[in-house]
Amino acid sequence: xxxxxxxxxxxxxxxxxxxxxxxxxxxxxxxxxxxxxxxxxxxxxxxxxxxxxxxxxxxxxxxxxxxxxxxxxxxxxxxxxxxxxx
Amino acid sequence: xxxxxxxxxxxxxxxxxxxxxxxxxxxxxxxxxxxxxxxxxxxxxxxxxxxxxxxxxxxxxxxxxxxxxxxxxxxxxxxxxxxxxxxxxxxxxxxxxxxxxxxxxxxxxxxxxxxxxxxxxxxxxxxxxxxxxxxxxxxxxxxxxxxxxxxxxxxxxxxxxxxxxxxxx
Numbered sequence: 001x002x003x004x005x006x007x008x009x010x011x012x013x014x015x016x017x018x019x020x021x022x023x024x025x026x027x028x029x030x031x032x033x034x035x036x037x038x039x040x041x042x043x044x045x046x047x048x049x050x051x052x053x054x055x056x057x058x059x060x061x062x063x064x065x066x067x068x069x070x071x072x073x074x075x076x077x078x079x080x081x082x083x084x085x086x
Numbered sequence: 087x088x089x090x091x092x093x094x095x096x097x098x099x100x101x102x103x104x105x106x107x108x109x110x111x112x113x114x115x116x117x118x119x120x121x122x123x124x125x126x127x128x129x130x131x132x133x134x135x136x137x138x139x140x141x142x143x144x145x146x147x148x149x150x151x152x153x154x155x156x157x158x159x160x161x162x163x164x165x166x167x168x169x170x171x172x173x174x175x176x177x178x179x180x181x182x183x184x185x186x187x188x189x190x191x192x193x194x195x196x197x198x199x200x201x202x203x204x205x206x207x208x209x210x211x212x213x214x215x216x217x218x219x220x221x222x223x224x225x226x227x228x229x230x231x232x233x234x235x236x237x238x239x240x241x242x243x244x245x246x247x248x249x250x251x252x253x254x255x
Binding site for chain 2: 004005008009011012015045046049058059060061062063064065070071072073074075076077078
């Protein structure tokens with residue numbers, strides 16, 4: 001059995017696979033996602049976090065995520081512009 | 087010349103469900119670089135883990151390697167002290183932070199305060215002094231609170247503080 005962090009990474013991948021279907025009806029909502037399925041929808045992140053902690057306990061391998069497309073983010077603008085000393 | 091900064095001092099802790107739990111949550115005080123070029127707030131992953139936090143999801147990020155990596159997202163309470171005239175008020179925000187591994191070399195800060203946090207405040211940057219005022223709204227919305235984030239020229243800042251005190255008198 002892996003660590004909680006590994007479990008969350010695995011759940012994140014399952015959430016992304018389910019995302020196209022969720023976007024049609026739930027865009028903009030926040031979800032609690034666990035064991036490969038959506039457990040609840042919420043209007044904001046804090047509400048989703050509170051619900052997850054109350055239902056499953058803190059740090060038990062759930063995902064809290066917005067129903068929106070996932071983008072790769074540069075850490076900061078220098079990286080975005082490709083700036084480097086190399 | 088100001089080589090680095092401005093740096094804000096913040097206190098991080100596990101997000102609390104009830105306001106009365108804030109005092110009991112374990113916390114850590116760190117220095118963070120105010121970075122308007124960062125869209126997301128980033129913290130040394132080891133610091134988040136030292137608070138006993140587990141990630142709430144992973145997000146792909148690109149760092150200096152220019153290769154996208156899955157990074158853990160942590161939900162934290164960020165407490166930052168704001169001066170309101172002679173008083174100091176601690177304001178607490180719940181915000182996401184991306185945990186990233188950092189090289190084991192000494193650094194003057196442990197994370198970046200990005201625009202996802204800065205959208206709640208106003209910034210006023212004094213370039214010659216290397217001083218940045220982070221101005222937030224007071225809970226009753228009547229007066230701005232400011233947090234001095236600084237680096238660089240200590241003498242210049244001291245002179246400015248003295249001048250401000252004189253002006254108040």
